[in-house]
Amino acid sequence: MKKRRRPTHLWRYFILMIAVGFLVTVVFQSSLIMIVEEIFKVKEILSVSQNRWILLGVIFAGFLIGGTTTVLISRKYFVPVTKLSAEMQKVAQGNFDIQIETKSKVKAIKEIYSDFNLMVKELNATETLQTDFVSNV
Numbered sequence: 001m002k003k004r005r006r007p008t009h010l011w012r013y014f015i016l017m018i019a020v021g022f023l024v025t026v027v028f029q030s031s032l033i034m035i036v037e038e039i040f041k042v043k044e045i046l047s048v049s050q051n052r053w054i055l056l057g058v059i060f061a062g063f064l065i066g067g068t069t070t071v072l073i074s075r076k077y078f079v080p081v082t083k084l085s086a087e088m089q090k091v092a093q094g095n096f097d098i099q100i101e102t103k104s105k106v107k108a109i110k111e112i113y114s115d116f117n118l119m120v121k122e123l124n125a126t127e128t129l130q131t132d133f134v135s136n137v
Contacts, residue, residue, distance in 0.1 A: 017074040029059055029063075096127055
């Protein structure tokens with residue numbers, strides 16, 4: 001009997017997206033801190049404690065913007081993939097009457113959904129042919 005493959009865990013990819021988002025956030029924060037220091041001449045005008053609060057505010061804003069961007073980008077890819085995974089489980093259980101649609105604007109996601117629908121259609125046709133053959137024998 002064939003060993004059943006374990007499903008890919010999407011959380012690994014989500015962690016990767018968070019790591020990439022974190023790197024983007026760090027770069028963004030560094031740039032933002034340099035801009036704030038240059039515009040306001042923070043080091044010369046304000047005291048050390050005021051500098052810390054401004055820099056902490058900039059760091060917090062950077063994390064907030066970076067985290068939000070990461071979540072929005074990852075949802076764009078992972079929600080359709082999660083939906084496809086759930087539908088594939090239904091096909092594995094023998095339901096070949098499934099057709100899925102997507103509103104995603106990502107070309108790769110649209111192609112995958114189209115290929116999935118074609119696969120299910122062909123499997124349904126094969127099952128019908130097999131059922132007819134068995135009933136005629």
